[in-house]
Amino acid sequence: MRADVLRLPMAHPGDLSALDVAIASGRVEAASIVAIIGKTEGNGGVNDFTRGYFTQSLMALLASHTGETAATLAGRIPCVLSGGTEGVLSPHYLVFSRTGDHTSVSTGPALAIGTAFSSPMDPADIGRRAHVESVAAAVRAAMADAGIDDPAEVRLVQVKAPCVTSARAEAARHAGRTVLTADPGRSMAFARAAGTLGVGLALGELSAPSEAAMLSDFTVTCDRASISSGVEVEANEVIVLGNSPTWSGPLRMAHRPMADALDIAAVVAALDDLGLDARPQLTPSDKARIRGVLVKCEPDRRGMIRAQRHTMLDDTDINAQRHIRGAVGGLVAGVIGDTRIFVSGGAEHQGPDGGGLIAIIAEIPGSLS
Numbered sequence: 001m002r003a004d005v006l007r008l009p010m011a012h013p014g015d016l017s018a019l020d021v022a023i024a025s026g027r028v029e030a031a032s033i034v035a036i037i038g039k040t041e042g043n044g045g046v047n048d049f050t051r052g053y054f055t056q057s058l059m060a061l062l063a064s065h066t067g068e069t070a071a072t073l074a075g076r077i078p079c080v081l082s083g084g085t086e087g088v089l090s091p092h093y094l095v096f097s098r099t100g101d102h103t104s105v106s107t108g109p110a111l112a113i114g115t116a117f118s119s120p121m122d123p124a125d126i127g128r129r130a131h132v133e134s135v136a137a138a139v140r141a142a143m144a145d146a147g148i149d150d151p152a153e154v155r156l157v158q159v160k161a162p163c164v165t166s167a168r169a170e171a172a173r174h175a176g177r178t179v180l181t182a183d184p185g186r187s188m189a190f191a192r193a194a195g196t197l198g199v200g201l202a203l204g205e206l207s208a209p210s211e212a213a214m215l216s217d218f219t220v221t222c223d224r225a226s227i228s229s230g231v232e233v234e235a236n237e238v239i240v241l242g243n244s245p246t247w248s249g250p251l252r253m254a255h256r257p258m259a260d261a262l263d264i265a266a267v268v269a270a271l272d273d274l275g276l277d278a279r280p281q282l283t284p285s286d287k288a289r290i291r292g293v294l295v296k297c298e299p300d301r302r303g304m305i306r307a308q309r310h311t312m313l314d315d316t317d318i319n320a321q322r323h324i325r326g327a328v329g330g331l332v333a334g335v336i337g338d339t340r341i342f343v344s345g346g347a348e349h350q351g352p353d354g355g356g357l358i359a360i361i362a363e364i365p366g367s368l369s
Contacts, residue, residue, distance in 0.1 A: 001147065002249040003111040004028065005291040005361055006095040007340055013040045013050035014057040019095060023065050028097050030065035035115050035239045036079045037158055037294065038093025039342050044084030044321060046163070046184040051081040052232035054093075078115050078237035080160040082228050082344040087326030090339040094292045096239070100248070111251035111361060112153070112244035114146025118236040123168040124177035126161075127190025129211045135159060135198025135236050142240040143202070147247075151203040154224060154242040155253040156294060156359040159199065161191040161229045161236050188229040189215060189348055195227035195236065196349040218301075218353040223257040225350050226296045226357065241359070251291060255359040257351040260305055261297060261328050267335045267358055274362040281337045292361040293336060297328040298347035300354030321345030332358065 006028060008018040023030050036058060042050030058079060059070035066073070085091050096113050118138040125131050139157055148154060164172075164187035169179045181187050193214035200206030200222035213220045243252055254273035256266040271278045276286050299312040299320045312323040322345070329343040351357040 001098055001100045001112065001247045003096065003098045003113045003247060003251060004249065005111070005251060007292055008093055008095060010091045010093060013042070013053045013091070016057050016061045020061060022095070028095060030062055032097040032099050033062065033077060033095055034098055034113060035077060035096040036093055037096070037239065037292070037342060038081050039085055039089060039091055040081055040083050041085045041091045042083030044082060044325070044345065045319070046165070046188065046231060048083035048230070050083055051230055054081055055079045055232060075117065078117070078160065078239050080158050080228060080237060080239060082342060084322055084325050084345070086322050087330050088333050088339045089325065089329040089341055089343055092340040094342070107248045108245040109243040109252070110247040110249045111253055112146045112148060112242045112247040114142040114144065114148065114240040116141035116145060116238045120234040121162050121236065122177065123164050123172040123179050126164050126187060127180040127194050127214065131161070131191065131194035132198045132201060132209065132211070135161070135195045135238070136201040138236050138238040139199055139202035139240060142238045146240055146242065146244065148240065148242055148244055153244050154203055154240055155255045156241045157199045157203070157225055158239040158241070158294070159195045159225070159227045159236055160233050161195045161227060162233045163187040163191050163229045163231060165231050184231070189346060191229035192227040192346050192350070193348045195229070196222050196225040199225035199227070215348060218349065221349050221351060221353070223351050223357055224255060226294060226344065226359070227350060228344055228346070250363045251361055252364050253359060253361045255357060257357050258297070258355040259352050260300065260355045261324060262306060262331070263355060264331060264335060267332055270358050270360050271335070274360060275364060276362060278335045281335060287337050289363040289365070290336065290338065290360065291363065293332065293341045294359045295328060295332055295341060295343045295356065296347040296350045297324050297343060297345060297356040298354060299324045302354065328356070
């Protein structure tokens with residue numbers, strides 16, 4: 001198997017012209033596309049419909065090239081989008097494709113990718129133990145899809161989880177079920193927490209995590225989980241990324257936990273792992289080797305960063321998650337020298353409390369292609 005990643009721009013949330021050109025030119029075969037991860041210029045909140053707009057446009061484009069229906073494509077291609085391009089962040093998306101099969105001759109370790117979908121979530125189960133177990137099962141299925149047997153080979157698990165909306169809460173009530181919370185924003189947080197614990201359970205980082213730990217015990221963490229939640233999905237969509245000896249190609253992935261919003265050392269270390277020197281910034285030639293940068297971050301809930309007070313949590317004009325995306329996005333973009341950075345807020349349990357994680361995909365010089 002061989003994985004490839006394209007990083008493409010968008011002029012607006014429905015703009016798939018760059019992918020259309022890539023398919024038409026033969027740069028990527030539409031049928032080989034297995035997943036999308038991207039940043040849209042919405043607000044990143046419950047009413048951010050840029051994510052659904054992009055997904056709808058994507059599936060329509062792929063349907064025109066493959067002959068499959070948009071609904072069929074949406075049921076097998078995870079499209080994980082994070083809204084909010086605050087500060088210097090640029091709207092963009094990563095197109096993951098793979099070719100060959102698991103009997104192909106490998107030259108690994110190389111980037112590996114697997115995907116899976118859970119069954120649609122009952123709104124009453126969102127943010128509860130059943131949600132944790134649903135994500136864990138989907139992660140295991142995605143690992144199997146990638147041919148990854150050893151959890152140590154996994155570098156990042158990207159999940160898009162559903163949340164409770166007012167309509168879903170009402171439907172649950174009519175069915176005699178009770179949702180954990182009818183507040184969509186709070187539900188998104190619980191969904192991210194459940195997703196993280198599910199990833200940790202599947203990877204063996206956590207053993208039987210307690211439902212009571214969600215959004216309560218922040219010593220319970222998983223350094224390889226990146227979870228988003230939104231109204232545009234009903235099932236858990238899972239993308240497993242890793243380095244596998246059974247895969248081929250020039251791409252590798254590195255990841256590091258970020259201790260806090262100023263942890264530039266973690267960014268530099270992840271680049272070092274890929275043979276890239278960013279002191280103080282990547283050279284143009286090294287920057288050209290980058291295929292994707294994925295970051296999770298969280299405003300420290302204690303209101304302090306390295307013994308100094310921050311006010312992100314007290315600002316009623318700008319949501320704290322928008323603050324942190326802009327801040328950490330600027331830090332990482334400054335090191336990389338590129339603004340096409342996937343930065344997602346809401347890092348509950350994802351990496352150190354008050355911090356987060358970074359994962360980078362890059363081409364390795366001299367690797368067999």
